[in-house]
Amino acid sequence: MKVFGVELTDELRGIVREPAALFFSIIMPVAFFALFVSLFGKLGGGEVPAGTAMLATFGAFGAISVVLMNPGIGVASDRERGWLRAKQVSAVPIGVTLTAKVVAALPYALGVLLAMTVTAAVTGVLDASPGAVLRLLAVLVFGALPFALLSLAIGFQVGPGTAAAVLNAVLLPSAVLSGLWMPLEIMPAFFSDVARFLPTYHLGRLALAQLTGGPALTHVLVLLGTTIVTAALAAVSYRRARS
Amino acid sequence: METVLGVRGARHSYGATRALDGVDLDVGAGECVALLGPNGAGKTTLVNMVVGLLPAGDGVVRVCGGDPRVAATRRRLGVVQQSLGFPTTLKVGELVTGAAVRAGASRSAAGPVLAELDLTDLAGRRAAKLSGGQQQRLQLAMALVADPRLLVLDEPTAGLDLPARRRFWRLLAHRRERGTGVLITTHLIEESAAVADRVVVLDGGRVRASGTPDELVARLPDRTVIAKTSIGRARLEALPGVVSVRTDGEHVHLGTRTPEAVLRVLLAEDPGLSGLRVESAGLEEAVAGLMNRGAA
Ligand SMILES: Nc1ncnc2c1ncn2[C@@H]1O[C@H](COP(=O)(O)OP(=O)(O)O)[C@@H](O)[C@H]1O
Ligand SMILES: [Mg+2]
Numbered sequence: 001m002k003v004f005g006v007e008l009t010d011e012l013r014g015i016v017r018e019p020a021a022l023f024f025s026i027i028m029p030v031a032f033f034a035l036f037v038s039l040f041g042k043l044g045g046g047e048v049p050a051g052t053a054m055l056a057t058f059g060a061f062g063a064i065s066v067v068l069m070n071p072g073i074g075v076a077s078d079r080e081r082g083w084l085r086a087k088q089v090s091a092v093p094i095g096v097t098l099t100a101k102v103v104a105a106l107p108y109a110l111g112v113l114l115a116m117t118v119t120a121a122v123t124g125v126l127d128a129s130p131g132a133v134l135r136l137l138a139v140l141v142f143g144a145l146p147f148a149l150l151s152l153a154i155g156f157q158v159g160p161g162t163a164a165a166v167l168n169a170v171l172l173p174s175a176v177l178s179g180l181w182m183p184l185e186i187m188p189a190f191f192s193d194v195a196r197f198l199p200t201y202h203l204g205r206l207a208l209a210q211l212t213g214g215p216a217l218t219h220v221l222v223l224l225g226t227t228i229v230t231a232a233l234a235a236v237s238y239r240r241a242r243s
Numbered sequence: 244m245e246t247v248l249g250v251r252g253a254r255h256s257y258g259a260t261r262a263l264d265g266v267d268l269d270v271g272a273g274e275c276v277a278l279l280g281p282n283g284a285g286k287t288t289l290v291n292m293v294v295g296l297l298p299a300g301d302g303v304v305r306v307c308g309g310d311p312r313v314a315a316t317r318r319r320l321g322v323v324q325q326s327l328g329f330p331t332t333l334k335v336g337e338l339v340t341g342a343a344v345r346a347g348a349s350r351s352a353a354g355p356v357l358a359e360l361d362l363t364d365l366a367g368r369r370a371a372k373l374s375g376g377q378q379q380r381l382q383l384a385m386a387l388v389a390d391p392r393l394l395v396l397d398e399p400t401a402g403l404d405l406p407a408r409r410r411f412w413r414l415l416a417h418r419r420e421r422g423t424g425v426l427i428t429t430h431l432i433e434e435s436a437a438v439a440d441r442v443v444v445l446d447g448g449r450v451r452a453s454g455t456p457d458e459l460v461a462r463l464p465d466r467t468v469i470a471k472t473s474i475g476r477a478r479l480e481a482l483p484g485v486v487s488v489r490t491d492g493e494h495v496h497l498g499t500r501t502p503e504a505v506l507r508v509l510l511a512e513d514p515g516l517s518g519l520r521v522e523s524a525g526l527e528e529a530v531a532g533l534m535n536r537g538a539a
Contacts, residue, residue, distance in 0.1 A: 006344045010333060017332040081328030086385075089294045090345045091318040 003092050004100060011104035014074065025069060025108075029062035030115045034123070036181070041125035048211045051125020053183075055116060055133075056207035059140050061180040062112040064200060067144040068167050070105040071098075072151030076160040079241065094238070102148045109144050113137050128211050135210040143203045143223055149230035156234070156241035174200040199226040244271035247319075247393040247424035248293060252302035255288050262288040264448035265302075268426075270393065275415065275425040277439035277456075279432065281526050285448040286428040287325055290397045293426065294322050307392050318347050321386030321423075325397040329370035329378065336366030339384050346389030353388055359414070360384045375402050383411075387418065394418065396427040400434060412438050430526055436460060446530045462486070464498030464524040464532050468505050471495075471518040482508055487532035494518060498528035 015022060033054065041051030048056075075098075078084040087097050117133060120126040126133070150170075155163050175181055177194050178201035184192050195201040199222060206219035248270040255263040262285045270276045278286050291297045292304055295311035309316030329338070339353040339362075357363045360380045365373065370381055379399060386394060394415075400408045415425060415438055429435055435442045436456040444452040444459070452459060464486040471493050472479075479488045479495060484505050487498035499505045502521050509516055524532075 003345055006341050010330075010337070010341060013337070014330060014332040078330065081330070082324065082326050083328055083330055085296060085324060086322075086327055088296055089317060089320070089322045089324070090342070091314055091316075091320075091347065092345050093314040 004096055007092065007097050007100035008104055011074075011100050012107070015070070015104060015108055022108075025066055026112050026115060029058065029065055029112055030119060033058040033062065033116050034119050037120060037123055037125050041120075041123060048208070049125065049127045051120060051123070052127045052211060053208060055120050055126065055128075056136055056140075056211060057180045057183075057204045059113050059116055059136065060143075060178075060200065060204040060207050061175045062116060063109040063140040063144040064147045064175070064180075064203065065171055066109045066112050067102075067105040067148040068151045068171050069164065070108060070151065071101040071148050072153075072155035072167055073160050073163050074101060075152055075155035076158060076163040079156070080159055098152060098234070098238070102145070102152065105148050105151075106141055106144065110137065110141050113140055132211055136207050139207050139210055140203070143206060146199060146223060146226040146230045149227065149234045153230060153233040153237040156237040174198050177201070178204055180204050199223060202226075244274065246270070246305075247272050247307055248426060249305040250289070250293065250299075250302065251304075253289060253292055253304065254300045254302055255285075255292065255297060262448050263292070266445070266448070266450055268443060268450070270424040270426050272392065272424050273419050273422045274441065275419055275427065275439045277435035277442045278426060278428040278445055279430070279435045279442050279526070280428075280445035281430055281530065284445045286445055287397055288448075289445070290325075290395055290426070290428060293395055294320060318389065319392040321389070321391035321394045323379070323382045323386050323394075323396045323399045325401075327378075327382060329373075329381070331369060331371040333370055334366065335362055335368055335370050335373070335381055338370055338381065339366075339388055342385035343388045346391075348389035352390075356384045356388045359387075376404075376407055379403065383414075390421075391423060394423050394425045396425065398428055398430070400429070400431075408434070432460075432463065432526060432529060444530060451530060462532065463529045465500050466498070466502040467522045467524045467528050468497040468499060468502050468509070469494050469518070469520040469522065470497075470509065470516055472509065472513045472516050474509070474513050478512075487528050489527065489531045496528060498524050498532045 036058065037051050037054055041054060043050040075084065088094055151167060154166055158166060177191055178198050179187065179195060180200060184195060202219040202222040206216055206223065209216040209219065246269055250266060250268040253263050253266040266289060278289065280286050288297065292299055293311060295317060298312065304311055306316050307319045311317060311320065336353065336357065339357055340350050343350055343352040357366055360383060362380055362384055365377060370378065373381060383399065400411055403411065419425060427438060439456055441453060442456055442459050443450055472495060476488060479485060479497060482505060484499045484501040485497050486500065489496040497505060
């Protein structure tokens, strides 16, 4: 436990001491959210007011983008420097080190989500009970886990520059296809057909379900399945990595 | 003497390159063994196996009786790796404290080790900003902070100047008095002679010779005579005082401890001799010499 604390502290230091990276990965999705909310946030019509629904979908996008970039690029640069080898020869099992990397990304995701919640509240589009908002935040933080694992899996295979490119190439299209930026209802129909196969879609829907009280089970199961698959991918990827 | 490291039948290939071809090695408590060999000899590969980065294949590696692939075994182990880059976000003091906790020691162990390695004033600096020599000391501080039973050092003094190297050797001697076993790799004969109780010469993934520094130095050439000559290899090997013969393009390299005598015979037997030079013997001549004698 003490050892995990040391690993986690080092990872958190790594995050807060890179102010530029911290700034951009929080500011970008939040600014994006603010823009969309100010344009479309007051539209009515759906089950949930548009601005509040956007907290779920953009929140999903924000949380996913943070945890997708963070542990993967970190592990890729550790590997490139040779620092990962130092971790591997320490008396700490590598699983503990990697868990710390994943866990350290979660408060980071929470930071993005809180900034969005404040933005929504300040612009007056937030219309949900505090309980629903809390559930929404919890779902997004924990639902981001499989994406953090995918990030690790990619970080073990390629260098930090390539990792950033690959992860963005995964993130942006899945976000659009999953209706995280614009509602699927206004998109071509085939978007919805594709979306059902994307974990990003299910995280967005699971978040929305916290506001509508709609069914959540399918989404939870898909995300659990994705977690198992990405955990296995990360493990295989670690074994195959040349450190 | 208690054994802190035992290696039996270590073998490793990278694709078609056979890096280790059946190596046996032991290090006792308080003993310093130098692994001496030219670049590409397999030193780093063996070190990586000893510290648990590589599987031992069909061989066996035991650190204080345990398998270094198991994390708990590595609590007994301090490692200085050959090419290590520090993260840009962590400070010297944090790294040493972290290393203490990771190896099961208390945080307070960091202070004395920082002082011992003259890093106290740098404790608040980012590790990645230090000079090469300072980073080397930092790695050593991290390796020593939990008082390991076995210290594994891969070319730890590469890039250090001679005074820094001497200080490093003194520090090792001090640790050995406390019972720490040391495995150090180097491509410098002087270094192995200065620090080691026993030198193991590795080349082409095999142990070519081993013994105390004095035993080995007595068998090593200290000069290389280089020349273009028509004298055949068999005759060169038979010349009195010649310890090793190596050809390098048109030139032959003769390792010897008596260059004057060798020169006299060469000039007498080959009037067409040209391109003559005499140099201090390098490690390649030394290894060639040890192999010529069939030492093992
Ligand atoms: N990761 C690797 N991939 C392929 N070949 C390697 C790798 N590491 C080392 N080698 C090769 O294995 C041999 C031994 O290398 P190494 O153990 O690094 O030697 P040393 O440390 O004595 O210089 C060399 O021929 C080297 O080129
Ligand atoms: Mg090496």
